[in-house]
Amino acid sequence: MAVASPSAASLFLPSSVKLNAPTPNSVTLRFPHLKRRYNAFRVAASVSLSNPYVRTGPDDLVSSILSKVVQTDGGVxxxxxxxxxxxxxxxELQKYCVSEPVKCPLIFGEWDVVYCSRPTSPGGGYRSAFGRLFFNTKQMVQAVEAPDxxxxxxxxxxxxxxxxEVSLKGKLKALDSEWIQVIFEAPELKVGSWQVQYGGQSEVKLKITYVDDKIRLGLGSRGSLFVFKRI
Structure with missing residues (x-):
């Protein structure tokens, strides 16, 4: 919004008053009692421009976070x-989360893991700095199937x-209204028609901080931030 436009200036003037050239100086000189209101308007406008999250709804925030993480190799x-x-x-987006996300049916479905703040959290050693020298990640998907x-x-x-292909199957347990625990069976490695199960069980805990029909946000027990995009 341009503060020097006639429509902007008229927001702070009686309808009977007209300005030929509504500029900051003219407002201050001709109508000194409006100075504080004008300055308040100017500050509010600058805050909105400098901080894109002020008065921004969840749809805009969802679009913003997706634009930052999509096609970044999961954040790498x-x-x-x-x-x-x-x-x-x-x-900012978690302020709009439903009150009990663990009970929300929107958590179910297939999700692309489009971002993790720690690249080795999804994919383990295959996604480490050394592992990425040999392995290129083509897909990271999580399916959450009702009931658990x-x-x-x-x-x-x-x-x-x-x-x-490396796959894991786990059983979900709600710890409270936000936190879930998943105990995974030993991972399965598949190369062509050959497959083998190796290692042992593993456990993760994740806090659901936001969910809607497009994305789901999760915070791991070790502080990893996840962004899941619905497929």
Missing amino acids: LLKKEEHKEVAEVAQ IVRNKVVLSVLGFLDV
């Missing part, structure tokens, strides 16, 4: 400052020519 390609921006939007089944799948390309 982001710089430290960009991770901070994602966290700030997530913190969670399936995680990571599809990797080995040196660009061989696809490897």
